[in-house]
Amino acid sequence: MIHLELLRKNIRDGLWLWFWCALTLFNLGWLHVWVTSRLDTESFQLILDNFQFMERMLPVSFAELITYSGRISQFYNEPVVLICILLWCISRGSDIVSGQLNRGTMEMILAQPESRMQVFWSHAVVTLAGTILLPLVAWCGTSAGIANATITERAPHSTVTIPLVDLELRNPFIPKQTIAVPLSERVRGVDFLPAASILGCLGICFSGIPMLLSSLDRFRRRTVGIATGIVLLQMILRIAGLAHDSLSWLLNFTVFAVYNPSRFVIYIHRDSEALTNLLLEDHEGVSQGLGPLPSHLLLILIGVGCMLAAAVIFRRRDLPAPL
Numbered sequence: 001m002i003h004l005e006l007l008r009k010n011i012r013d014g015l016w017l018w019f020w021c022a023l024t025l026f027n028l029g030w031l032h033v034w035v036t037s038r039l040d041t042e043s044f045q046l047i048l049d050n051f052q053f054m055e056r057m058l059p060v061s062f063a064e065l066i067t068y069s070g071r072i073s074q075f076y077n078e079p080v081v082l083i084c085i086l087l088w089c090i091s092r093g094s095d096i097v098s099g100q101l102n103r104g105t106m107e108m109i110l111a112q113p114e115s116r117m118q119v120f121w122s123h124a125v126v127t128l129a130g131t132i133l134l135p136l137v138a139w140c141g142t143s144a145g146i147a148n149a150t151i152t153e154r155a156p157h158s159t160v161t162i163p164l165v166d167l168e169l170r171n172p173f174i175p176k177q178t179i180a181v182p183l184s185e186r187v188r189g190v191d192f193l194p195a196a197s198i199l200g201c202l203g204i205c206f207s208g209i210p211m212l213l214s215s216l217d218r219f220r221r222r223t224v225g226i227a228t229g230i231v232l233l234q235m236i237l238r239i240a241g242l243a244h245d246s247l248s249w250l251l252n253f254t255v256f257a258v259y260n261p262s263r264f265v266i267y268i269h270r271d272s273e274a275l276t277n278l279l280l281e282d283h284e285g286v287s288q289g290l291g292p293l294p295s296h297l298l299l300i301l302i303g304v305g306c307m308l309a310a311a312v313i314f315r316r317r318d319l320p321a322p323l
Contacts, residue, residue, distance in 0.1 A: 003114050006122035014092050018130045021084040022137040029141025030148075032075040036068065037149035037183050068151075068187045069269055075142060076195040076261035085134055085203045086231055092127040093210030094223040096120060097314050102220040106319060116315050124211065124307055131203035139196035143189030150180045191269050194292055195261030201299035202259050206231060208306030215310035218320050255302065258295035268292065 075081065097120070100106040109119055210227040217223045234254045241251035251257040277291040290298070 003118040003122050006109075006114065006118060007126065010123050010126040013095075014088075014126060014130060017088060017091060018134070021088050021134055024084055025081060025134060025138040026141035026144075028078070028080060029075060029138045030145040032078070033072055033142055033145025033149050033183070036071045037145075037151045067266070068183065069191060069265055070262060072142060072146070072187060073192055073195050073262040073265040076138070076192075076199050081138060081199070085131070085199060086206055088130055088134060089127070089203050089207040090210050090224060090227045090231070092123075092130065093207045094214050094220050094227060096123045096127070096211050096214050096310070098214040098217040098223045099220040101218045101319065110319075117311065120311050120314050124311075127207050127211075128204065131207050132200050134203065135196040135199040138199065139189070139192060142192050142196075146183050146187060146189050149183040151183050151186065152180055192265055194264040194268050198259060198261050198264060198292065198296060198299070201296045201303075202255070204303035205255055205299040206303070208303035208310070211310040212306040212313075215313040215317070255299060258290050258298055260289060260295070263289075264292045264295075 097106070100109065100119075106119075110116065206227075209230060210223060213223045213226050214220070234256050237250045237254035238256040240247045241249070241254070241257065276293050278294055279289070279291055289295075
C-alpha cells in the first residue's frame with residue numbers, strides 16, 4: 001500500500017519544515033528547564049500570589065504548579081509548542097489531496113502505476129511519523145535540560161537544643177547558606193513522557209482533521225483556512241469553558257478539554273495507577289476530567305477516524321481536472 005518512491009518524495013517535501021519545528025522544540029524545551037532552574041520556589045510562589053484569580057484557568061492548582069514537575073510540564077502548554085505541532089499537522093495534512101490538486105501534480109502522479117491508496121498512505125505515514133517524532137524531540141530537550149541544570153536550595157541549618165525543655169531550634173549564630181543541587185535529583189526526564197505522549201496524540205488528532213478536509217476540497221488555501229478556523233474555535237471553547245462555571249458545558253465540545261499534560265505528569269508522578277484510571281480525582285475526590293489513557297485513546301480515535309474517512313473519500317471521489 002506504501003510506495004517507497006512516493007515515501008521518499010514526501011520526506012523530502014516535509015523535511016525542512018520538520019527540521020525547523022524540531023529545532024525550535026528542542027531548544028525551547030532546554031531553555032524552559034534552564035529558566036525554571038533559575039527561579040527558586042519561594043520567588044515563584046510570591047509571583048503566583050498576585051494572580052490568584054487566574055488559578056481556575058490552569059490545569060493544575062498553584063500548589064502543584066510551584067513544584068519543579070508542575071513548572072517544567074507547563075512547557076507542553078506553551079503557545080509556541082502548540083504552534084509548532086499544529087503548523088506541521090495542518091501544513092502536511094492539507095497537502096495530502098487538495099495541495100496536490102491545487103499544484104496540478106496529482107494527475108501526473110496518478111498517471112504512473114500507483115493507486116490512489118498508495119498516494120494517500122505514503123503521504124499520511126510521513127505526516128504521522130513527523131507528528132510523533134516532534135513531541136519526542138521536545139521531550140529530549142526537556143531531558144537534556146534536566147540533565148544539565150542545577151538549582152539553588154537552602155542548606156540544612158544546624159540546630160541547638162535548649163536544656164530542660166528539650167526544644168530544638170535553628171542556631172541563630174550561623175547564617176543561612178545555599179547549596180547547588182543537580183535538578184536531576186529532584187525530577188527525572190522520564191516523568192514528562194506522559195506530557196510528550198499526549199502532545200503527540202493531539203498532533204494525530206489535528207493531522208486527521210485537515211486530511212479529511214483536504215480529501216473533500218481542491219484548493220489548499222481553503223483547506224488550511226478551514227482547519228485553522230477549527231483549531232481556533234476549539235481553543236476559544238476551552239478558554240470560555242474555563243473562564244466561568246456557567247460556561248463549563250462548552251468543554252464538552254473541544255478536544256483541548258482532554259489535553260492536560262501538566263495534570264497527567266503530576267498525577268502519574270503521585271500515583272502510577274492514575275495512568276489507567278478512567279477519571280482523575282484530586283485529594284478530595286473531585287473529578288478532574290478523563291484520565292491519561294482514555295484521553296490518549298480519544299484523541300487517537302478522532303485522528304485515525306478522520307484519516308480513514310479521508311482515504312475512503314479520496315478513493316471514491318471524482319478528481320477535477322487541473323486548472
